[in-house]
Amino acid sequence: MNYYSDYITKLTEELGRLPGIGHKSAARLAYHIINMPKESVKELTDVITAAREKVRYCSRCFNLTDAEVCPICSSEKRNQAQIMVVENPRDLAAYEKTGKYEGVYHVLHGAISPVLGIGPADIKLKELIKRLEGDIEELIIATNSSLEGEATAMYISKLVKPTGIKVSRIASGVPVGGDLEYIDEVTLLRALEGRVTL
Amino acid sequence: MNYYSDYITKLTEELGRLPGIGHKSAARLAYHIINMPKESVKELTDVITAAREKVRYCSRCFNLTDAEVCPICSSEKRNQAQIMVVENPRDLAAYEKTGKYEGVYHVLHGAISPVLGIGPADIKLKELIKRLEGDIEELIIATNSSLEGEATAMYISKLVKPTGIKVSRIASGVPVGGDLEYIDEVTLLRALEGRVTL
Numbered sequence: 001m002n003y004y005s006d007y008i009t010k011l012t013e014e015l016g017r018l019p020g021i022g023h024k025s026a027a028r029l030a031y032h033i034i035n036m037p038k039e040s041v042k043e044l045t046d047v048i049t050a051a052r053e054k055v056r057y058c059s060r061c062f063n064l065t066d067a068e069v070c071p072i073c074s075s076e077k078r079n080q081a082q083i084m085v086v087e088n089p090r091d092l093a094a095y096e097k098t099g100k101y102e103g104v105y106h107v108l109h110g111a112i113s114p115v116l117g118i119g120p121a122d123i124k125l126k127e128l129i130k131r132l133e134g135d136i137e138e139l140i141i142a143t144n145s146s147l148e149g150e151a152t153a154m155y156i157s158k159l160v161k162p163t164g165i166k167v168s169r170i171a172s173g174v175p176v177g178g179d180l181e182y183i184d185e186v187t188l189l190r191a192l193e194g195r196v197t198l
Numbered sequence: 199m200n201y202y203s204d205y206i207t208k209l210t211e212e213l214g215r216l217p218g219i220g221h222k223s224a225a226r227l228a229y230h231i232i233n234m235p236k237e238s239v240k241e242l243t244d245v246i247t248a249a250r251e252k253v254r255y256c257s258r259c260f261n262l263t264d265a266e267v268c269p270i271c272s273s274e275k276r277n278q279a280q281i282m283v284v285e286n287p288r289d290l291a292a293y294e295k296t297g298k299y300e301g302v303y304h305v306l307h308g309a310i311s312p313v314l315g316i317g318p319a320d321i322k323l324k325e326l327i328k329r330l331e332g333d334i335e336e337l338i339i340a341t342n343s344s345l346e347g348e349a350t351a352m353y354i355s356k357l358v359k360p361t362g363i364k365v366s367r368i369a370s371g372v373p374v375g376g377d378l379e380y381i382d383e384v385t386l387l388r389a390l391e392g393r394v395t396l
Binding site: 024031044051052064093 | 202203204206212218219222226227228229230231232234236240241242243245246247248249251252253261262263287288290319371
C-alpha cells in the first residue's frame with residue numbers, strides 16, 4: 001500500500017530485496033534516505049555504482065579487488081607456495097584479521113552442494129587445480145565446517161592428493177555449523193595451528 | 199582494514215552510516231551489491247536518486263508526497279475539519295492501514311524534546327497553528343506515548359484550547375514507550391475510539 005508516493009514504494013521494494021533487510025527496515029531506510037541531504041544521497045549512489053563498476057575478481061586467487069591481481073597475490077612478503085582455500089572473500093578477510101597467516105588464498109565463491117544443485121563446475125575449482133601446476137607446497141582447506149564445506153574439502157583432498165602436494169584442513173576448533181566470518185580471531189588461529197594432514 | 203579494494207571499504211562505510219545497519223551487515227550488503235547484476239545496481243541507485251529528488255512534503259499536512267498537495271489532503275472523501283497530529287509519516291501510514299480514520303493529518307516531523315534540544319520551533323507546529331485558522335472542528339493528538347510525545351501533546355493542547363477547537367488525545371491503549379508504527383491495527387483503533395478530550 002502506498003500512503004506517500006510511488007517513489008517511496010519503489011524505493012522500499014528495492015531496499016527490501018537486499019539480504020537481511022525486511023519490510024519494516026526497508027521502510028525506515030527509505031524514510032531516512034528521503035530526509036538525507038541531496039549531496040549525501042549522491043555520494044551513496046556514486047559509491048554503490050563505483051564499487052560495482054570497479055571491483056572484480058583477482059585473476060589469480062579470485063579475491064575481490066580493483067586491480068588485475070590483488071594486493072595479497074602480488075605481495076613479495078607472502079608465501080606463494082602455500083594456498084589457503086576459502087569459500088568466499090569474507091572468510092579470507094576473517095583470516096587476514098588474525099594478521100598471522102603468511103601464505104596466499106584461493107576463493108572458491110561457493111561450496112559443493114548437491115541439495116542446492118551446486119557442483120564442482122559451479123565454483124572456482126578448475127582454476128584452483130590449474131594453480132597447482134605451479135610451485136605449490138601446501139594447500140590448506142579452510143572451507144566452512146558445514147556439510148557443504150566438509151564435502152568440498154573432501155572433494156578437493158581426493159583430487160589433489162595424487163599430485164603429492166600436502167593437503168591440510170584447518171582444525172575443528174571452528175564450531176560445527178558456524179560461519180567462519182563470525183568467529184573470533186583466537187579460535188581462527190587455533191584452528192590454523194591445529195590443522196591436520198588429510 | 200581493507201582486504202579487497204578501497205571501493206568496497208568506502209561502500210561498507212557508506213552503508214554502515216544508514217540507521218540500523220551495523221558494520222557486519224554493511225559488509226554483507228556491500229558484498230551482495232558487488233555480486234548483483236549491473237542492471238539491478240543501476241535500478242537501485244536510480245530509485246534512490248528519484249525518491250530523493252521527487253519526494254517532498256505536502257504543503258498542507260507535511261506528509262511525504264510527490265505532488266504539491268498529498269492524496270489524503272486533496273481527497274473529497276476525507277473530513278478536512280478533523281486533523282490527526284502525528285510525529286512522522288510512518289505513524290500516519292500506521293493509522294492509514296486501519297482503513298477507518300476518515301479525517302486528515304498533520305505531520306510534525308518530530309516531537310518536542312528538551313533533552314535533544316528540539317523545541318516547538320524545530321517541528322511543524324506553527325504550520326499546524328496556521329491551519330487552525332481554517333474551518334477545523336477537532337484536533338486528535340496521536341503523538342507517541344513517549345516522554346517527548348506526551349510533552350508535545352500537552353504543549354499543543356495548551357496552545358489550542360483557547361481557540362475553542364476540540365482537542366483530543368488517542369487513548370492509552372498504546373503501550374507506554376512504544377513506537378506507533380509497530381503497534382497492531384486493533385490496538386491503534388481502540389486507542390482512536392477511546393480518545394479523551396484534553
